[in-house]
Amino acid sequence: xxxxxxxxxxxxxxxxxxxxxxxxxxxxxxxxxxxxxxxxxxxxxxxxxxxxxxxxxxxxxxxxxxxxxxxxxxxxxxxxxxxxxxxxxxxxxxxxxxxxxxxxxxxxxxxxxxxxxxxxxxxxxxxxxxxxxxxxxxxxxxxxxxxxxxxxxxxxxxxxxxxxxxxxxxxxxxxxxxxxxxxxxxxxxxxxxxxxxx
Numbered sequence: 512x513x514x515x516x517x518x519x520x521x522x523x524x525x526x527x528x529x530x531x532x533x534x535x536x537x538x539x540x541x542x543x544x545x546x547x548x549x550x551x552x553x554x555x556x557x558x559x560x561x562x563x564x565x566x567x568x569x570x571x572x573x574x575x576x577x578x579x580x581x582x583x584x585x586x587x588x589x590x591x592x593x594x595x596x597x598x599x600x601x602x603x604x605x606x607x608x609x610x611x612x613x614x615x616x617x618x619x620x621x622x623x624x625x626x627x628x629x630x631x632x633x634x635x636x637x638x639x640x641x642x643x644x645x646x647x648x649x650x651x652x653x654x655x656x657x658x659x660x661x662x663x664x665x666x667x668x669x670x671x672x673x674x675x676x677x678x679x680x681x682x683x684x685x686x687x688x689x690x691x692x693x694x695x696x697x698x699x700x701x702x703x704x705x706x707x708x709x
Contacts, residue, residue, distance in 0.1 A: 513584050513585075514671075516584070517579060517584065517585050517671060518642070518667070518671065519639065519640055520575060520576075520579070521576065521666070521667040521670055521671065522638070522639035522640070522663060522667055523639060524569070524572045524573065524575065524576070525601070525662070525663045525666045525667055526634070526637070526639050526659075526663060527568075527569075527572060528565060528566075528568075528569040528572075528601060528602075528605075529601070529605075529659060529662060529663070530630055530634075531565045531568065532562070532565055532602075532604075532605035532608050532609055533608055533612065533626060533630060534626065534627055534630055535561060535565070535609075536558075536561065536605075536608055536609030536610075536612040536613055537612045537613065537616040537622070537623040537626050537627070538613070538616065538623065539557055539558060539561050539609050539612075539613035540554065540557060540613045540614070540616075540617045540705060541613075541616070541617055541620075543557045547705065554610075554613075554698075554702065554705060555610075557613075558606060558609045558610050558613065559606070561609055562602060562605050562606050562609060565602075565605065566602055569598075576670060585670070585671070586672060588672040590669050590672050590673065590674055591669055591670055591672065592669070593665075593668075593669035593674065593675070594665075594666050594669040594670045596665075597665035597666040597669060597675075598666055600662075600665060600683050600684075600687065601662055601665070601666060603687060604662065604683070604686065604687055604690060607687075607690040607691045607693070607694040608690065608694075610694045610697070610698060611690070611693055611694040611697050612626065614697045614698065614701045614702075614705070615697065615701075617701075617705060618701060618704075633657075633659055636653055636657060637657055637659050637660055637663065638654065638660060638663075639663070643660065658682065658686055661679045661682045661683050661686075662683060664679050665679055665680065665683055
């Protein structure tokens with residue numbers, strides 16, 4: 512029961528950070544419309560501010576993990592240190608996700624609702640409340656093709672004393688590269704017209 516609580520609790524903590532980056536990222540520029548129209552600040556400032564705020568909230572949620580360790584519900588290992596690069600990768604990817612979604616949703620406002628609905632659907636097919644190791648044979652594609660699962664695992668697995676497979680890091684790094692390329696292309700194409708979109 513203790514292991515299950517730790518598994519679900521950490522899954523929810525990481526999932527909340529992911530959904531905040533994706534869900535709130537869709538409105539990053541629309542919310543700051545007045546500042547964008549009246550100042551010369553780089554749009555990276557608004558993305559960084561949102562990302563930093565989500566990181567602070569994530570750290571507050573991690574206090575629950577610290578309490579679990581303090582009460583002996585979760586044991587510490589050297590493997591736990593692998594969570595640090597996992598958290599860094601999580602928020603590095605959050606930066607491009609916020610940039611890309613904020614630009615697209617400033618131009619096409621309906622995309623925000625689509626993204627939020629897709630997040631709700633993704634919640635049920637991502638192993639947060641259920642153990643991915645118990646997926647029936649022939650249904651592994653639910654895990655294999657779920658990118659969000661890999662981002663959860665690079666943080667949750669080390670905190671639970673498990674080493675994530677190299678494949679997990681490979682997928683995350685591949686998504687990072689592709690994501691920044693897409694964000695750069697969207698930035699280059701839409702940056703000058705952002706004031707007209709918001």
